[in-house]
Amino acid sequence: MSTKRTALTGPIALLSLGHACVDVYQGAVAALVPFFVSERSYTYAAASGIVLAVSLLSSVVQPLFGALTDKWAMPWLLPVSTLVGGTGVALAGVSGSYALTLAVVSVSGIGIAAYHPESARMARTASRGSHTAMGWFSLGGNLGFATAPLLVAAVIATGGLRASPLLVVPALAGAALCAAALRAVAALPAVPAATRASGAVGAVGAVGGDGGDGWDGRDDWASFMKLTGAIVCRSIVFVGLSAFISLFVRQRTGGGEVSGTAALFVLYLGGAVGTVTGGKLATRHGRLPVVRWSYALTVPAVAGVVLVPGPLLYGCVALTSAGLYVPFSLHVTLAQDYLPRRVGTASGVTLGLAVSIGGVAGPLIGAVADATSLRTALAPLIALPALGWFLLRTLNEPEMPDAGPRRPAVATRPPVTRPPAAHDARRKSLQRDDQG
Template sequence: MTLLALGHACVDVYQGAVAALVPFFVSERAYTYAAASGIVLAASLLSSVVQPLFGALTDRWAMPWLLPVSCVVGGAGVALAGVGDSYALTLVVVAVSGIGVAAYHPEAARVARAASRGSHTAMGWFSLGGNLGFATAPLLVSAVVATGGLHASPMLVVPGLAGAALCVAALRSGRRTAPATGGTALAADGRDDWPSFLKLTGAIMCRSVVFVGLSAFISLYARQRAGGGEVAGTAALFVLYIGGAVGTVAGGRLATRFGRVPVLRWSYALTVLAVAGVVFVPGPALYGCVALTSAGLYVPFSLHITLGQDYLPRRVGTASGVTLGLAVSVGGIASPAIGALADATSLRTALAPLTVLPALGWLLVRTLREPGGKAAKEAKEAK
C-alpha cells in the first residue's frame, strides 16, 4: 500500500500541474481566462470520457501493466505542454496526459482494494498519496517554470518516471502475496445499488466543479484579493491542495467513529460556507477560507471511493473509474464557462456560483444510506 500510495502521488502531480500551469500560460502567452481554462478542459474531457471504459475493462480483465504505462504517458503530456507556442499542440499533449491519468485510476483502485482487502481506512491512505501529489504540483511547477519558463516543462516528466518505477515495484510485491485477479474477484455478495450510486456520483460531480474551478483560478484570484503577486497565487493553490491531504486522513478517522454517510453530509454542508468565504472574504483571511474549503472537499474523498465500490460490489472497476476518475475530472468541463464569465465580468463574479454546488451535493447525499451487508455492519459498529 505504501508503494501504491507513492505511485498515486506521482501520477496525480499531473492533475494538479495543469491548473498550476494556467497562470504561466496567462503571463507568458497572454491567454485569456477562457483560453487558459480550455487547457484545463482538454486535460479533463478525454479523461472523463475514457475513464469508465477503463473501469469496465478492469472489471473483466486484470491489467496491472496500465499502472506504470499510464504514469509515463501522464508525465510526458504535461512535460510537452510548454514546448513550442502552439495552442493546438498544447491542447493535444495535455489531453494525452489526461488519458494517461484516466488509464491509471480504475486499475490502481482495483489493485489497492485487493492490497487493502477491502478496508476503506487503507483506501484512505491510498487516496492520501494522490492528494499529496496534487499538493506538490504547484510547488514543482513553480520551481521549474518560474526559473526556466514554460520551455523548461520537459523537466516535469521526472515524477512520471518515478511513479512508473514505484508501480512496477508495487506490482512485484503484490505478486508475492496474492495472485492478480479481476475486479470481480473481490465483489461482495449482494446486488448493485444503482440509484444510490447515481446520487453519490451526482454529488461528486458537484464537488468536482467546485474543486476544478478553484484549482484553475484560485492562484489568479488570490493575487487580486490578497496581493503578493506570484507567491500569493502559488501559496493559495498549495493550501487548497495540501488541505486535501489533511482532510483525507481526517475523513478516514471520522468515518470510523461516525460512519461514512454522516461524514459526507457534514462535509458538504461545511463546504457551502467555506466556498462563500473564499469568494467574499478579502485579504489574508482568504487563505483560511481556502483551507476550510479544501478540508470540506477532501474529507469525503476516500469515502466516495469505498461507498461507490460497496454500492456496486459486482462492478468495482466501474465504480472506481467513476468515483475516482470520471466524476472527479468532469469538473474541468465547466471551467471554460467559468473562464468566459470571468472575461465578461470578473473572477469574483465567475466564482460566486460555486457556492451553490456543495448545497446541491448535500441534497443528494442526505438521502443516502450505508450499503447493505458487511459495509452496513461495519458502519453500525463504528458508531
C-alpha cells in the first residue's frame, strides 16, 4: 500500500509544485497591470493590451505544442519552458518602452504555452486516470495564480517596476522541480495492458513513447467543440476579472493598493480550494453534473462582483472563484477523453487556446471602461457563464471502452506447477486409488 501511494503521489506532488511555479507568471502579468497604470500612466486599454500579448501568444502557440506532443514525447520542455516563462515576466519592468514590454511578456507567453500540454500529458500518466490526482496537479497552478499578486506586490514594493528581475526566482525553483518530476515519472512501473485498455490511464508508460496517452477510441469532435466553447466563456470572465478586479475593488471600496491586491488574491486562492473540491465531487457525482452546477453558480456570483457594494464584494469574488475553478481540472480530463487519439491537442486547447483566448477580450473591456466605467465594462461578464451552461447541457460523458458490448471472458489462469517430488507422490496416490 505504501509503495503504491508513494508511486502515485510523489510525481504528482512534484508536477503540482512545478505547475505552481509556472502559473505564477500567468497571474503575474495581470498583477502588474495596476503598477503599469500608476507608474507609467497607461490607459486601461494599453494595460490590458499587455495581458492580451501574453494571452494571445499562449492561445495560438499552445495547441501547436499540444499537436507536437501527440507525436513525440518532449519532457525536456518542462524545465526549459519554465525558465522561458519566468524570464519574460522578470524583464517586464526593466524598460519603460511599451513595445519592449509587450515583446518580453510575449516571450513569457510562449514559455507558458510550451509547458502546459506536455505537463498535462505527464500528469495524466502519473495520475493513472484519477480525477482527484489531476485535481491536485491543477491545484498547483491555482496556487501559483494565487501567489502571483502577493509576490508581485512584495517585489515591486522594494524598488518599483525596475525590481521585476527578482521575479525570476520561482522559475529557477520550478525548473529544478520539473527535472525531479521527470525522474520520478520515469521511475514509475509500466502500466499493465489491461489497465490501459480500461481507459484509466494513457497508453504510454512514463517519459518515453509517443504522445498519445488515451485509450484507442474514437475522437468526438462535436462534444469537444461544445466543451471548448464553454471554456472560452469561462476564460473571458476569468481573464477580464483578473485584469481589472484590483482597480475595480479600489474604486468600489475606496481602499488603496492593498484592497485591490487582496481581491485578486481571493480570486486566485478560491481556485485552489475549488480545483481539489471539483475532483472529489466528480468522483461522487460525475464530471458533467459538477461542471454544469459550477457554471450555474458563477452567474449570480459574477453579478454580485459587479453590483454588490462594500466589503461584501469580497465574498462574491470568492464565490466567483469557486464557480470558475471547480470545473477546471474536469475540463482537461473531459477534453482528453473526448479526443482519446489526440490527448496533447486536447490538453493544449483546454489549457491554452480556450483558457488564454479570454485575453483577447481584455482590450475591448478596457476600451469600454475608458469610455464609460469599469462597472459598465464588466457587466456583460454576467451572461457568459449562462452561455457556457447552455453549451454544456447537451453533453454526455465520453464513451469509454467498457461502455460497449463486452467480449466473453477467456480464462487465463496459469497452469499449476508442482515440484517433481510432489508430482510423483500425487501420481502414486492416484494409482493406488485406481487399483483399490
